[in-house]
Amino acid sequence: MSVGLFITHPNxxxxxxxxxxxxxxxxxxxxxxxxxxxxxxxEYESYKKKVPRYLLIR
Incomplete structure (x- = not known):
């Protein structure tokens, strides 16, 4: 959301x-x-290995 705000109102x-x-x-x-x-x-460690933290970024 804040990135969109910056793109539409860059200051x-x-x-x-x-x-x-x-x-x-x-x-x-x-x-x-x-x-x-x-x-x-x-169990959570195993999950973290399979799933990226931020969208497609590991």
Whole structure:
């Protein structure tokens, strides 16, 4: 969503919002992955090997 905002309204504010949102979301995902690893252990590790974190990016 923030990338689309930056594409339609390219300026320093939307660039800052896009970078801030992307970094914040990445940090949240890393925390969530740690939680899932503690809950599901090896089963989650196996899942992570099969499924990319971000769409098609491993």
């Amino acid at each position: 320093l504010l939307t660039l800052f919002v896009t970078v801030f949102f992307t970094v914040s979301l990445h940090r949240l995902i890393l925390q969530e992955e740690k939680h899932l690893e503690s809950m599901f252990g090896e």
